[in-house]
Amino acid sequence: MMMGKEDLSLSLSLGFAQTHHPHKLMNLKPTSSPISNLQMFPWNQTFVSSSDHQSQQLFTKINVNSLPVDLEEETGVSSPNSTISSNVSGKRRSEREGTSGGAGDDLDVTLDRSSSRGTSEEEEEEYGGEACRKKLRLSKDQSAVLEDTFKEHNTLNPKQKLALAKKLGLTARQVEVWFQNRRARTKLKQTEVDCEYLKRCVEKLTEENRRLEKEAAELRALKLSPRLYGHMSPPTTLLMCPSCERVAGPSNHNQRSVSLSPWLQMAHGSTFDVVHPRS
């Protein structure tokens, strides 16, 4: 296996995810997850960055991102990191975006996008006339920089995107896609974490429910006992030790000091063993 799930390179600072209009809230708004309040739980911290591990692996890989970005931007060919960066299906988007005209920074991004997705004839020729999607692997350094940037801002404005792309020798579109995918992975991881927590909640509540049902049954049995019937109201669960499930007061149990009612004092006599068969 290449990487374990924990190696997802997700140093989840869990207040990180933005699920709605994050582009308006550039930095680190808390997640809008319905159980976002759970995110302060310590188990969230078990997800550590695996960048080191990933780095080691990526170090051994061939860096396919060798061409300078300037060359790409000037020539308008596809990403320097991939021999073919889009396929036939990608053409539709290229065409659509090719018609869109931006201004200023957006223009650069738009041009960059279309250039990184076009299906060039050269590329098709290189692959036997059949366009296919060739996927690059980002280098360790590129991944690290992207990861660091993501920790600071999980979204980028066009200027930041372009600057980062230039810095990394990638297209703005690639940076954009990387951030999209990264946000998706963060969200997925968060969902897994939330799910795990809810599972534990269910388990705990189920166990608690069992315990309370048992306690209620015991109290009912106690109440129906002929010797006790007619005395004062039975005690509530306040008199039940939550740890050992005993009615409070056995001589060897000093964890709680509960003032025993006359009813209980009697119960601790001959009837105790009946009420608590386990003792």
Added chain:
DNA sequence: AATACCAGCGTTATTACGTCA
């Protein structure tokens, strides 16, 4: 109202790695 931009989402395709015969 029309348009452009962008994030989110679901999906596909590719890559790298582990396992096993």
Added chain:
DNA sequence: GGTGACGTAATAACGCTGGTA
């Protein structure tokens, strides 16, 4: 031990949709 087939996880890239300015 080397090798090829196969399975799987990770992830780059895509199209679509809806919200916003």
